[in-house]
Amino acid sequence: MNILGAIEKVPGGIMVIPLLMGATVNTFFPGLLEIGGFTQALFKEGALPVIGAFLFCMGAQIPIRATGPIAEKGFAILIGKLLAGVLIALIAAFLMPSGTLLALTPLAIVAAMTNSNSGLYVALTEQFGNTTDKGAVSVIALNDGPFLTLLVLGAAGLASIPVLTFIGVVTPIVLGFILGNLDDNLRRFLAPGQRILIPFFAFPLGAGIDFSTLLKAGLPGILLGLLTLVVSGGGAMLLLSLVHRVRRRPLHRRNLISGACESSTAGAAVATPAVVAAADPAYRAIEAAATAQVAGSVVTTAFLTPVLALLIYRWQMKRGIDPQREFEEDHSKGKSTDAEPITDA
Numbered sequence: 348m349n350i351l352g353a354i355e356k357v358p359g360g361i362m363v364i365p366l367l368m369g370a371t372v373n374t375f376f377p378g379l380l381e382i383g384g385f386t387q388a389l390f391k392e393g394a395l396p397v398i399g400a401f402l403f404c405m406g407a408q409i410p411i412r413a414t415g416p417i418a419e420k421g422f423a424i425l426i427g428k429l430l431a432g433v434l435i436a437l438i439a440a441f442l443m444p445s446g447t448l449l450a451l452t453p454l455a456i457v458a459a460m461t462n463s464n465s466g467l468y469v470a471l472t473e474q475f476g477n478t479t480d481k482g483a484v485s486v487i488a489l490n491d492g493p494f495l496t497l498l499v500l501g502a503a504g505l506a507s508i509p510v511l512t513f514i515g516v517v518t519p520i521v522l523g524f525i526l527g528n529l530d531d532n533l534r535r536f537l538a539p540g541q542r543i544l545i546p547f548f549a550f551p552l553g554a555g556i557d558f559s560t561l562l563k564a565g566l567p568g569i570l571l572g573l574l575t576l577v578v579s580g581g582g583a584m585l586l587l588s589l590v591h592r593v594r595r596r597p598l599h600r601r602n603l604i605s606g607a608c609e610s611s612t613a614g615a616a617v618a619t620p621a622v623v624a625a626a627d628p629a630y631r632a633i634e635a636a637a638t639a640q641v642a643g644s645v646v647t648t649a650f651l652t653p654v655l656a657l658l659i660y661r662w663q664m665k666r667g668i669d670p671q672r673e674f675e676e677d678h679s680k681g682k683s684t685d686a687e688p689i690t691d692a
Contacts (some may be wrong), residue, residue: 351585355669363653365546370646380554397548399519400468402484404540405469406523406535409482416479421486422581423590424609429490431582435574446611451574454630455637458619459571459644460579460587461488464611466552467652469543471608475589475660477674480605481541485520487609555614556646568643573610575644576651580610584659588595600665607659611648616641 354360369390372379380391409417419437436456439448448456466482472480529535584606598618620637624630630637 352610361542361545361647362467362549365549366467366553366556366649369550370556370558371553373554375557377557389547391554392551394466394548394555397544399648401469401540401544401548402538403523404544405484405582406477406520406549407527407537408478408532408541409520409524409527410478411524411528414482417482418480418486419590420605421483423587423623424483424606425487425490426607427586428463428579428609429461429584429644430586431579432457432575434582435460435578446579448568451567451571451640452633454620454623455571455644456574458616458623458637459612459641460575462613462619463487463609464514464613464618464645464648464652466548466607467611467649471656472605473541473545473655475656476524476604476608477602477670479674480602480608480652480670483605483645488517495510525680536670541610556649558646565639565643568640569647571640572644572651575612575648576610576655580607580652580655582626583609599669600673600675602663602668602670604656604660604670607656608652610655611652612641612644613643617645653686 357363369648381387435448436453438455439451440446446453465488468487469481469484472483523537527537563659584603587603587606588601617638620641621629622635624634660670
């Protein structure tokens with residue numbers, strides 16, 4: 348049986364298939380994994396430590412010369428996604444008579460469209476991108492949690508960067524980066540972890556999803572997911588494309604795959620409306636509706652973001668834009684003589 352081969356035929360399958368398996372178990376047998384011991388620790392509650400190990404292994408594969416391109420890509424897609432979400436929210440709030448856009452509240456729009464699923468991002472860039480695409484997760488981690496939503500909605504006095512939370516996200520990457528650049532043997536030793544660990548954090552992430560959230564959110568939740576996919580993903584790719592043009596890069600190096608992989612909504616965003624309502628009581632009346640809509644976007648983009656990434660990848664390859672070639676050209680010069688070429692796992 349070629350189980351792995353079948354999984355890899357699905358866009359982002361190494362992430363999506365285990366995630367859907369976890370969601371299926373959680374939807375139909377919600378107590379099955381809550382039996383304690385290693386089973387509960389790994390398959391129900393194990394996402395964060397496994398993602399931490401994954402980020403450590405990933406950081407070890409980033410050569411020191413890649414830090415510039417990583418920052419460039421990371422901030423381009425982070426800002427592009429943010430501006431797209433803010434634009435749609437402002438249209439809903441100030442141009443629509445009801446203050447909503449097709450029943451979508453500005454709170455739900457900002458919470459869903461400015462946030463992204465980092466786990467899905469790294470899984471997709473592992474399959475379709477290169478080392479700098481994957482490394483950009485260290486920058487886009489800034490959109491984790493309610494910070495950007497609070498900032499955009501103007502929650503006075505609460506719009507401060509959660510420094511400790513951000514440090515907690517990037518520390519495994521930084522430690523891996525340091526060790527990988529100090530010792531090529533450690534870099535090679537940790538390389539397989541980039542791929543092996545993905546299913547082990549995808550399943551428990553899925554075990555936190557209930558398919559009934561789609562029913563509760565209804566059509567507005569699905570619509571929010573589509574807006575997140577097309578508009579915020581498009582915004583990330585557009586700004587990244589502008590950066591390529593400003594830098595006057597040749598066509599074959601204008602890789603946009605990281606923008607496509609940033610077109611999702613993170614599961615953690617479901618809690619954002621409650622955080623905002625706690626900060627500003629004016630949002631309590633729409634908290635429940637916004638929460639359901641954001642949950643709908645989470646599930647919708649979990650299905651569709653891998654499809655978008657695959658389509659963009661195929662479109663790029665037809666135009667001669669190969670992410671791996673981009674990385675090799677960026678870092679083929681000036682390497683130390685004792686370092687081996689770095690390739691994606």
